[in-house]
Amino acid sequence: MSNFLKRDSKRRVNYLKTFRLRETLRTKLKDRSVCMQERYQMQIKLNQLAKDSSKIRLSNRCIKSGRTHSVLKVFRLSRIELRGYINEGSVNGFKKSSW
Structure with missing residues (x-):
């Protein structure tokens, strides 16, 4: 990788x-x-x-995993890595949805 x-x-x-x-x-x-x-x-x-x-x-790559698909330009992270950071609470402005 x-x-x-x-x-x-x-x-x-x-x-x-x-x-x-x-x-x-x-x-x-x-x-x-x-x-x-x-x-x-x-x-x-x-x-x-x-x-x-x-x-x-x-190609836009995730800076943590090196993944090329579904990388968000703003964070330079893949959706999988970003989800992990959001669940940890490391990213401001995001929280788990509940309904």
Whole structure:
């Protein structure tokens, strides 16, 4: 499980390193005033960037369990872990429902 977390953190670092370059290349590619050959060269540069540096490769993971499904963005915890914390009373503003 820790390998998934290491891989995800490595992808996040790569994404942050190449974010600005990727965005500038993408905006220049959309610019129609640039000649076709230059846009072709920019597309080649964009394709040569690492796949792991793309935003699509990132996934929200639970910081405790590493789970990818049903992770709440605000807490960065999966529903299972969050439920445990709520039952303990560790999270303010939540309580067990009763009716």
